[in-house]
Amino acid sequence: MSELHVPAIQLNDGNLIPQLGLGVWRVDDAVAERVVSEALEIGYRHIDTASFYQNERAVGRAIAASGISRDELFVTTKLWNTDQRDPHGAFHASLERLGLDKIDLYLVHWPVPTKGTAVGAWRGLIELVGSPECDSIGVSNFEIEHLTELQRETGVVAAVNQIELHPLHQRRELREFCADRGIAVAAWGPLGQGITDLLQRPAVTGAAAAHGKTPAQVVIRWHLQHGTIVFPKTTHRERMIENAAVFDFALSEAEMAAIDALDAQHRLGGDPYVFTGE
Ligand SMILES: NC(=O)c1ccc[n+]([C@@H]2O[C@H](COP(=O)([O-])OP(=O)(O)OC[C@H]3O[C@@H](n4cnc5c(N)ncnc54)[C@H](OP(=O)(O)O)[C@@H]3O)[C@@H](O)[C@H]2O)c1
Numbered sequence: 001m002s003e004l005h006v007p008a009i010q011l012n013d014g015n016l017i018p019q020l021g022l023g024v025w026r027v028d029d030a031v032a033e034r035v036v037s038e039a040l041e042i043g044y045r046h047i048d049t050a051s052f053y054q055n056e057r058a059v060g061r062a063i064a065a066s067g068i069s070r071d072e073l074f075v076t077t078k079l080w081n082t083d084q085r086d087p088h089g090a091f092h093a094s095l096e097r098l099g100l101d102k103i104d105l106y107l108v109h110w111p112v113p114t115k116g117t118a119v120g121a122w123r124g125l126i127e128l129v130g131s132p133e134c135d136s137i138g139v140s141n142f143e144i145e146h147l148t149e150l151q152r153e154t155g156v157v158a159a160v161n162q163i164e165l166h167p168l169h170q171r172r173e174l175r176e177f178c179a180d181r182g183i184a185v186a187a188w189g190p191l192g193q194g195i196t197d198l199l200q201r202p203a204v205t206g207a208a209a210a211h212g213k214t215p216a217q218v219v220i221r222w223h224l225q226h227g228t229i230v231f232p233k234t235t236h237r238e239r240m241i242e243n244a245a246v247f248d249f250a251l252s253e254a255e256m257a258a259i260d261a262l263d264a265q266h267r268l269g270g271d272p273y274v275f276t277g278e
Contacts, residue, residue, distance in 0.1 A: 013129075019228075019229050021074065021231035022044045022232070024049050025233055028055065032059060036059050045068070056098045082277070085120065104136060109140050110272060112276050142158070166189055169265060189269060206255075206258070
């Protein structure tokens with residue numbers, strides 16, 4: 001069993017989160033156990049799942065089989081939109097599926113403003129956090145308006161906001177807002193989900209050639225140097241190793257600036273103002 005020496009980021013509640021992990025969206029339950037087992041074996045200690053991904057049981061089986069002590073692992077899962085009226089029930093169902101005694105980070109998956117149930121859900125998470133079963137709480141896909149509403153209504157600031165974030169969609173205003181409030185930003189779709197030409201852009205391929213790294217490693221490094229938490233998804237063992245081999249080089253200011261200049265506000269996923277998932 002290897003170790004990766006991934007730096008940790010301290011959240012506004014004092015807890016630590018490994019800055020790099022593995023995401024498992026669209027990893028079928030049938031293969032997720034193999035994928036997570038390989039990642040843990042390679043040295044990953046941070047897994048990002050969600051009840052919506054329907055692979056919490058497989059993630060839990062891989063964790064149980066790994067023999068890694070629980071306090072070395074960081075597991076995030078998320079409250080799905082249709083469960084916002086029953087956050088405690090959904091949380092305990094996730095805990096049961098994962099086969100864990102505790103979830104490190106529990107997120108409200110989407111703000112679903114058209115339903116008006118996110119503040120109630122957030123109140124539920126506030127009741128859970130700090131119990132032996134839940135260390136940290138946060139949100140995902142929340143825009144400034146949605147974060148402001150949570151803080152105004154409850155006074156409790158999320159520890160993390162997990163948002164679509166990659167060089168083609170950089171969310172600068174939202175990132176600044178989060179930084180001002182101590183909300184850590186986590187990127188989903190960090191590699192542009194493999195459906196854009198991001199990894200072929202000269203700013204990325206040029207830096208890759210200069211450092212003897214791959215385009216994916218350069219993009220992951222760009223996230224890390226911006227202080228973002230990142231968990232690229234892959235089902236391939238070689239890519240898990242590749243995506244984690246990003247702590248032995250640094251992009252120069254000019255290389256960072258060239259990638260910063262790729263922002264095109266090119267959103268790949270749902271619009272948080274209207275997305276319901278239905
Ligand atoms: N909160 C939310 O609403 C939300 C939404 C989406 C995702 N997420 C989370 O964020 C995680 C990551 O985002 P994502 O899965 O959407 O997209 P992503 O990590 O940006 O991209 C994944 C894609 O990139 C490919 N890939 C991975 N490593 C690569 C490499 N080294 N070189 C070339 N291609 C590579 C993968 O292919 P292979 O698998 O074939 O290697 C896959 O097609 C998810 O798994 C999930 O945990 C959260």
